[in-house]
Amino acid sequence: MTLTSFGPANRIARSAETHPLTWRLRDDGEPVWLDEYQAKDGYAAARKAFADMAQDDIVQTVKDAGLKGRGGAGFPTGVKWGLMPKDESMNIRYLLCNADEMEPNTWKDRMLMEQLPHLLIEGMLISARALKTYRGYIFLRGEYTTAAVHLRRAVEEAKAAGLLGKNILGSGFDFELFVHTGAGRYICGEETALINSLEGRRANPRSKPPFPAAVGVWGKPTCVNNVETLCNVPAIIGNGVDWYKSLAREGSEDHGTKLMGFSGKVKNPGLWELPFGVTARELFEDYAGGMRDGFKLKCWQPGGAGTGFLLPEHLDAQMYAGGIAKVGTRMGTGLAMAVDDSVNMVSLLRNMEQFFARESCGFCTPCRDGLPWSVKLLMAIEKGEGQPGDIETLLGLVGFLGPGKTFCAHAPGAVEPLGSAIKYFRPEFEAGIAQAKPGAVPLARPIVIGA
Template identity: 85%
Template sequence: MSLTSLGPINSSARSEEQHPLTWRLREDGAPVWLDEYRAKNGYQAAETALKQAPDDLVNQVKEAGLKGRGGAGFPTGVKWSLMPKDESLDIRYLLCNADEMEPNTWKDRLLMEQLPHLLVEGMLISARALKAYRGYIFLRGEYVDAARHLNRAIVEAREAGLLGKNILGSGFDFELIVHTGAGRYICGEETALISSLEGRRANPRSKPPFPAAVGVWGKPTCVNNVETLCNVPSIIGNGIPWYQGLAREGSEDHGTKLMGFSGKVKNPGVWELPLGIPARELFEDYAGGMRDGYTLKAWQPGGAGTGFLLPEHLDAQMFSGGIGKVGTRMGTGLALAVDDSVSMVSLLRNMEEFFSRESCGWCTPCRDGLPWSVKILRALERGEGNPGDIETLLQLVSGLGPGKTFCAHAPGAVEPLGSAIKYFRDEFEAGVSKESGTEDVATLQMDIGA
């Protein structure tokens, strides 16, 4: 895993002014524990926050324009403001979504393994703003090192009086617990995460009511992503104008973002970069372009659930509106480079197998539609597709789109499929057998479980 800076590409220098998330990282990749973290201004923002009114903290985050970094991009301050104002509701929860099961995404892992106290501080300040007395870090079970480092950081913080009762004499109480999940992609959906935390099957819940009103064990709950929470200390510590000045000109989103590139690029990795940076700069200057002998065929801007783009789309700016202009979503901001040796049919078959397997099975379009797409893609991959298969896939893309399923799992699953057919339809058409006849839809529907 590589980490470079906003400055010269070969420089290891990171500055507090431009890299609020990563400037404390050690060059050897070892975790930054409490003493070193405090020596690097750690918990100073928390000390400031504990002297402020919760509503003032909410307003600061709202005015700063911080948006969720897990993929959805919902304004964080607005989400916080949805928590009830009724002071009698004194049992409130803050949940950190650290499941990070999105294929091709590992940014939160970097923060949790190397800067665990940054997340602890971010959750402490956020809990103060939300008046939450307990927090849970819902962690992907495979992140064994992250769990160990977070648990040590929590112990260090508690022994230093930074967690527990009457934190730093402020009268504010906050406990923090690491909860490792069983490993399901659907737990990235906030209500499925809540169900799993309660010990139930990880099914999404109907909204409304939203978690802010009825969340964990029926109590007001706020769910935020790891990177989102790690942005909070710098906003409180450095102020709103500073935070808003971090992004590139033209970006409608503020701050920096952990971005990356994987695939057959020369320098795969993750970097903290200003929102609004052109994707071409990320690809060429940071990732180094394609390895010798390979040509960029397509790319995804932010995880397997985002649509494919072409090389000519690299001039798009990396923020939600910039990527939106070229037809897909920013997602997690960790891009995948697809080289010219890859079959798009095989790649999509692999992706849809994953999404099909990870469906919770709650609603019919997702439960039955995704296996249907896998069946068709397998046939096309073998060169045994039927006439009309591509049209059927496009019908599935439409039928499983936004607003047509219980949660966002299926729309994210079919977005790359629709874009791949749009740009590489000839590869899908090549999988239709010249000897095959037509097969009606009813027969396909009967066979989707085969």
């Protein structure tokens, strides 16, 4: 898999004006360390924020720019920042970077942390200044060992340069930053489960309210943002609101650019920084190169395993939250997966639901019992041993585990692809029922993990 932001040859040139996240990347894929980063205007936005902007002005600028969370939920960042208490007496508060990137088919944050670690540090430094947080944590997926090494080196470089620690840039503002590696749980992508894990507790989501902005890490006000979200902050502060809003394509309700990608049996799987509003067809055909020879696109997911399946005719949808919502699902992380015509949907969904069932924290009954139940039914259907009514039971579970029915969003995301797969490919499920209807499509060879 190529971790790159390059577009097709002779089609796109990266620049600071059009590619705020990726224009500093090296052609050889090596990390951009402090000297090179500063030579490419690194920390210029931080110096501007410290010297020329009041803390509340930084928050208002991010709010006016319309920056939304890039982790999948899409909550407005400036609004979240505005929830932090204004009471100056509450001087212990935290900034937490959610770098627990465990969504299947998603690797955008990995690229940023491995190749541009100082961009994340600068984004956190500006955010800490705005939020008056004196300590920050990068909660990193444990398997991202290279990212951990690069981030820790970058933190030490920033400390030595006076960009972290005491009296940063002579402002009197102190900010310490730590890299914390997690133990490898998908549920830590939920911000309160992440907070529990950071504190050394079991990674269960917390009841909200209170929200982390009021009661977060060790009971203190805490703001949690995604890696890519924080990496957008320096460019917004450096270039302004109007410039940031101008980056997106016409018709998009989201502003700025987004790291998007395509995986699966496409000719050029990879990752690219593109403006919101680009069509999925452009992403699939012009950047990913379409399907490999001998394969046909059967369906695709727009942004991770927790998003619903879409058909080839949905490729004309624009890649922004509202554009993907119009065709029936969520944009999620924006890294799409192409499913080719050799894949049986029952086997694919069994594989997915096994993952989601294993990653459930087990706190609430619908998720703890409902997801393993779906796996049991899918395994039977995959073997051709399903019973009449099993498909209806699966659809019932999709409803019982939907939004608002469980303690957190884990189960709703887990069953969204299941519901869409039955909607578009029901004959493949019917073929696995022992008393299958005449003319049902025969069940294809099951997927064997590791084969």
